[in-house]
Amino acid sequence: MSHSPTLSHSSSITSHGQLNGILFVALFAAAVIRLAALPAIAGLGVSPLIVGIVGGALYGNTLRAGMPAHWAAGVNFSARKLLRIAVAFFGLRVSLQEIAQVGLPGLTESVLIVVSTLVLGTWLGMKLMKLDRDTAILNAAGSAICGAAAVLAFESTLQSKPEKSAVAVGSVVLFGTLSMFLYPLMYRAGWIHLDTLGVGLFFGGTIHEVAQVVGAASNVGAEATHIATIVKMTRVMLLVPVLLLLGVWLARSARRDAGGASGQTHGSRKIAVPWFALGFLACVLVNSLHVLPALATQAVNALDTFALTMAMTALGIETHISQVRKAGPRALATGFILYVWLIAGGLAITWGVQHVFA
Template identity: 70%
Template sequence: MATAPVTHSHTPPHDTRGRFNGILLVALFALAVTQLAALPAFASLGISPLIVGILAGALYGNLLRQGIPAGWASGINFSARNLLRIAVALFGLRVSLQEIAQVGWSGLTVSLAIVVSTLLLGLWVGIKLFKLDRDTALLTAAGSAICGAAAVLAFESALRSQPHKSAMAVGSVVLFGTLSMLLYPVLVNSGWLGLDTLGVGLFFGGTLHEVAQVVGAASNVSPEATHIATIVKMTRVMLLVPVLLVVGLWISRSRQAGQAQGNGRINVPWFAFGFLALVLVNSLQVLPTSVVSAVNQFDTFALTMAMTALGMESKFSQIRQAGPRALATGAILNLWLVFGGLGITLAVQRLFG
């Protein structure tokens, strides 16, 4: 009786070369995107390289992806997954406990109230009202509640959801965050909101989606408001890891009860704890300012690469399926951030005034 020959699997050299080429393609794209985002047309709107990256990547991935050799796909996937986790961990160097302490209980209370209420509302509206799948609803809610595209990336990595779901969530963050960034200074400078400098900082930092949007909007009011708003915003960023842990526990329990949708439990891997560790490192001020600045610049570029790679992996046909419902969820969440966030800000100021 003849036996089949024994074969030994190994990784061909061209696979490694293909992965490197894929990473290099994403890096070159991210470099071009960084230059594009620095143009006044984008910079004046507070549109970060991350946002331009996912848009450019999606256009390339859908219109010209056929021209990419199949072996390069692993490099694109590496950028969208492994590099993403490293970049999210490094984001912790942008936050310090001292800065958070500067705004005291008022800043922490506003941040907690807005993050928790926006997440709960986003899940209810997305899943119950618009019948979105759990991952899309959670990504959209996290982007609105915590820190825009960076939160979407963190949850995408932890959920291991499909790239097009992240693209929909980021699209919502871009659209409504930009609209609010343009609207907020007009409302404040007209006197319609009736907020003092602290109130402006709490409101802007507590409700705008992206860090760049917070700085862009508050800088049209005053330097003091910009300082407070940035600190409050970074307090929301600090809540990223606790929220990941709580949501992970919720999804694990739902799965045990047979109620979970999508791909099962959320994973809270090392990058979440790396984020917290680097917050502590930054708070202890053991690294020279020049090193922190250099790492932050690298981190922005790595995040831009990850967003570009996610865009390349997204398919317009998949986005169209839930696009209107995801945008409707983002619209309702944005209305809550504006009006509910204003109410929370006024209540907190009265409480701690």
């Protein structure tokens, strides 16, 4: 039985278009990385991921009509499948040895901040601000765990729309950048009565992005920066259990909804375990065992940053500003309240942790 020439030709066009779309996103991401390296932008602690989603959104809402329609498959691949692979390899930036350096105080700080911020952010977003479930969870995840990278990981698990991720990333950018300037000022003004360990715990436990943590803590000292970075990476490590729990919760919600719709209480839907979270954990273990030479790890991390930038750029291209505008003010208000919580609640948690482990 022979295949239809028309179908074969159509498949070839689709495949070729997807490849062109991926290549287009890759070239866009390369330009974004060069732009993010400019002193004026790098000095603000703005990562290529952030520049990517902004640049992608500007293109997607102005010039996208000029992009061939069959390239959309490649853009979608970059925003979905490539994203999952990149999040998994993000684990090579974390090692169990580093996490052990801050011990129980660092782990306790991270767990308390992540859990409280996720719970507060989700409840606040859905109940008080009347945001939809996905937008509320994405906002909470960006503030609680590791900024834009967490938003990307949660977006992949929730399978939410790109504009919801864009709203959450916007909140992360605004308040994370503010932290870089506000936290050192608060420390110098004497509003933060903490020793070097305490400063490291507070900065690493409450600032959104890794680059923002380094930028803020470097204004205090080298030791505080070292501690803050490790605490921050401990929060990143918590991405795995949180995503697994999210998968369980989503499966139960779907089963409950299906049961309610059909009048039954049992459904057949399986728990969706995000494989990239397990991949992330595997990469952490590889990094902890020092299987790869340092140069190889650096090279993979550079490629991973490029892949994450591609994913964020593609997400920006698929974002519709009109949709962002609908949830924008309420999502931003949620992000602000969470930011106030991270400062006030974070200080209280840091004092408590230091007191308990003194």
